[in-house]
Each structure stands twice: as C-alpha cells, then as structure tokens.
Amino acid sequence: MGLTKSEIFTxxxxxxxNIAKAFGHPARVAILQYLFxxxxxxxxxxxxxxxxxxxxxxxxxxxxxxxxxxxxxxxGTSICYCINKDNWSKMKTIVSxxxxxxxxxxxxxx
Amino acid sequence: MGLTKSEIFTxxxxxxxNIAKAFGHPARVAILQYLFxxxxxxxxxxxxxxxxxxxxxxxxxxxxxxxxxxxxxxxGTSICYCINKDNWSKMKTIVSxxxxxxxxxxxxxx
DNA sequence: TTTATTAATCGTAATATTGCAATATAATAA
DNA sequence: TTATTATATTGCAATATTACGATTAATAAA
Numbered sequence: 108m109g110l111t112k113s114e115i116f117t118x119x120x121x122x123x124x125n126i127a128k129a130f131g132h133p134a135r136v137a138i139l140q141y142l143f144x145x146x147x148x149x150x151x152x153x154x155x156x157x158x159x160x161x162x163x164x165x166x167x168x169x170x171x172x173x174x175x176x177x178x179x180x181x182x183g184t185s186i187c188y189c190i191n192k193d194n195w196s197k198m199k200t201i202v203s204x205x206x207x208x209x210x211x212x213x214x215x216x217x
Numbered sequence: 218m219g220l221t222k223s224e225i226f227t228x229x230x231x232x233x234x235n236i237a238k239a240f241g242h243p244a245r246v247a248i249l250q251y252l253f254x255x256x257x258x259x260x261x262x263x264x265x266x267x268x269x270x271x272x273x274x275x276x277x278x279x280x281x282x283x284x285x286x287x288x289x290x291x292x293g294t295s296i297c298y299c300i301n302k303d304n305w306s307k308m309k310t311i312v313s314x315x316x317x318x319x320x321x322x323x324x325x326x327x
Numbered sequence: 328t329t330t331a332t333t334a335a336t337c338g339t340a341a342t343a344t345t346g347c348a349a350t351a352t353a354a355t356a357a
Numbered sequence: 358t359t360a361t362t363a364t365a366t367t368g369c370a371a372t373a374t375t376a377c378g379a380t381t382a383a384t385a386a387a
Contacts, residue, residue, distance in 0.1 A: 108344090108345050108346045108347080108370070108371045108372060109343080109344050109345050109346080109370090109371055109372030109373050109374090110344095110345065110346080110371070110372055110373080111242060111243065111244075111344090111345065111346095111372095111373095112244075112269065112345085112346080113243060115267070115268045115269070116243035116244070116246075116247055117243075117247075120243040120246045120247050120250070121243050123240060123243075123246045124240065124241055124242050124243040124245075124246050127237045127238070127239075127240035127241040127246075128237070128238075128241040129237075130233060130234065130237035130315075131234055131237040131238040131241045132221060132234055132374085132375080133221065133223060133226035133227075133230040133231050133233075133234040134221075134222075134226070134375090135234075136226075136230045136233045136234050136237075136315070137226055137227075137230050139318075140230070140315075140318065143318040143319065143321065150333080150334075151332095151333060151334070154334095157225070158225045159222065159225070159375095159376075159377090160376065160377050160378080161333085161334070161335090161377090162334090162335080162336080162337095162376075162377060162378080162379095163375070163376050163377065164334095165334060165335060165336085166335095166336095166374095166375080166376080167375095168334095168335095169335085179334095181383090181384090183332095183333085183384065183385065184331090184332050184333045184334080184383070184384045184385060185332085185333055185334075185384095186333080186334065186335095190319065192319060195319050196319070198316075199316050199317075199319075202312070202316060203313075203316070205240075205246070205250075206308075206309050206312060206313070207309075208249075208250065208253040209253065209300065209302060209305050209306070209309075211253065218340070218341045218342060218374090218375050218376045218377080219340090219341055219342030219343050219344090219373080219374050219375050219376080220341070220342055220343080220374095220375065220376080221342095221343090221374090221375065221376095222375085222376080242344085242345080244345090260363075260364075261362095261363060261364075269345095269346075269347090270346065270347050270348085271347090271363085271364075271365090272346075272347060272348080272349095272364090272365080272366080272367090273345075273346050273347065274364095275364060275365055275366085276344095276345080276346080276365090276366095277345095278364095278365095279365085291353090291354085293354065293355065293362090293363085294353075294354050294355060294361085294362050294363045294364080295354095295362080295363055295364075296363075296364065296365095328387100329386100329387080330385100330386080330387070331384100331385080331386075331387090332383100332384085332385075332386095333382100333383085333384085333385100334381100334382090334383090335380100335381080335382075335383100336379105336380080336381070336382090337378105337379085337380075337381090338377100338378090338379085338380100339376100339377090339378095340375100340376090340377095341374100341375085341376085342373100342374080342375075342376100343372100343373075343374065343375090344371100344372080344373065344374085345370105345371085345372080345373090346369100346370090346371090346372105347368100347369090347370095348367105348368095348369095349366105349367085349368085349369105350365100350366080350367075350368100351364100351365080351366065351367085352363100352364080352365070352366085353362100353363085353364085353365095354361100354362085354363085354364105355360100355361080355362080355363100356359100356360080356361070356362095357358100357359080357360075357361090
C-alpha cells in the first residue's frame with residue numbers, strides 16, 4: 108500500500124522514524140554536512156556542490172526545513188540556509204537514546 | 218523517478234542514508250526496541266506485539282537482517298531473532314560521528 | 328519599467344515502499 | 358506419512374519518493 112500505519116505505533120517510534128527518514132537520502136546527508144562545513148549559510152551553491160537539479164535540491168531542503176533541522180533566511184534574491192542548532196541538539200538527544208539501548212546491560216541471545 | 222542517484226555521493230553519505238532508511242519506519246524501530254527489551258530473542262511474537270500481518274513483519278525483519286542490525290537463528294520450526302551487537306556498535310560509531318558534527322565549534326549563520 | 332537572478336512550486340514520469348492475501352517452504356509432532 | 362506450526366516468498370494494489378523540465382514569484386539591477 109505504501110501507507111505507513113502510524114496509528115499503531117507510539118509517538119516516540121514515529122518520531123524516530125521521521126527523523127531517520129530525513130537522513131534516509133544521501134542528498135540530504137550531503138546538504139547537512141555541507142551546511143556544517145560551510146558554517147555560514149549558503150543556498151543555491153548546493154545545486155553546484157551536489158549535482159542535482161535545482162528543483163530537486165529545493166525539494167530536499169523543504170523536507171529538512173519541515174522537520175526543523177535547517178532554517179532559511181531571505182537575503183535579497185537568495186535564501187541563506189543554515190542548521191537549526193537547537194533542533195539539531197534535541198534531535199540528537201532523541202536519536203542517541205535510541206542508539207544507546209544496547210548499553211542496558213543485557214545478556215546475549217540465540 | 219524514485220531512483221536515488223547514489224553514484225554522485227560519497228560512500229559515507231550513502232552508508233549513513235542506508236542506515237537511516239532502516240530506521241525510517243516505525244515498525245522497524247519497534248522491532249529493534251522489542252528485541253532489546255526482550256533480550257532473549259523472539260520471532261513471531263512480533264506479529265502479535267506490533268499488530269501488522271505476518272508477511273509484513275517478515276519483510277521488515279528481512280530489511281533489518283540485510284543491513285546487518287539483526288540476525289536470526291533457526292530453532293525448531295521457529296526462528297530466533299536478535300540484535301547483532303557487533304554491527305550495532307559499528308553502526309553507532311558511524312551515525313554518532315554524523316550527529317556530532319555540530320561539536321566542531323563553528324560560529325553562527327544567517 | 329525591463330531584465331536578470333534566485334529559489335519555490337507545479338506537473339509528471341519512473342521507481343520504491345508498505346501492507347496483505349495466498350501460497351510455498353521447512354521443521355517438528357502425531 | 359500426514360498434520361501442524363512457523364516463517365518466507367510471491368503477487369499485487371495503493372501510496373510515497375525521487376528527479377527534473379517548465380513555470381512562477383520575488384527581489385535586485387539596469
């Protein structure tokens with residue numbers, strides 16, 4: 108069906124999955140890495156840097172913005188994108204907790 | 218197109234995206250949490266626990282197995298699934314490095 | 328005003344994902 | 358052998374995602 112049955116999962120499970128989805132495409136990973144690297148914010152450079160068409164990059168930026176990991180400020184004709192550090196931190200907390208489940212000291216399995 | 222242009226990205230970017238994809242569905246998040254919680258390994262319980270049809274769960278398990286986060290041991294008629302802890306650790310290293318990019322002390326943006 | 332420039336949006340094609348019924352497979356039990 | 362049980366696979370329908378050309382919108386420059 109292609110339709111995830113979100114209703115049957117917890118808020119937390121859906122939240123983790125949604126965050127993960129944002130990271131689930133190499134273009135979005137690349138965009139985030141570039142934004143961290145460049146520090147000051149850039150926009151259409153990403154088209155050149157990454158090598159996908161402008162509408163495609165714009166679409167990926169929208170997804171990252173929707174989930175709150177980046178923000179964009181209008182600057183003349185261009186838009187300056189940057190990491191939303193507060194939300195990045197919050198996201199890290201959520202994801203880290205999930206990743207560190209293995210530290211809960213359990214014996215082994217089959 | 219629905220076809221990701223993996224060629225234009227680095228190995229690392231694709232790797233992160235692929236890991237994230239595995240976490241990009243709440244059912245797979247739930248499966249992993251359950252496997253951690255139950256400690257000893259379980260199989261078809263997941264169908265009851267989660268509430269998706271058996272073929273659907275089986276498919277999600279396959280994806281988690283393909284990426285190496287879980288492993289399954291045959292035990293009679295049933296199959297005992299559990300976390301692949303070595304790979305989980307390796308995965309954590311990769312993901313953590315990505316998540317901790319923000320610690321690279323940069324000023325602010327726009 | 329006209330013309331660039333930049334980025335968002337629309338429309339669409341191709342492919343991927345999700346979910347399940349039906350069926351197949353494999354191992355054990357009777 | 359014939360059930361029974363547990364899981365995988367197949368096939369398919371519905372929806373989602375990826376990518377891009379064409380267009381639009383908004384600002385800046387001439």
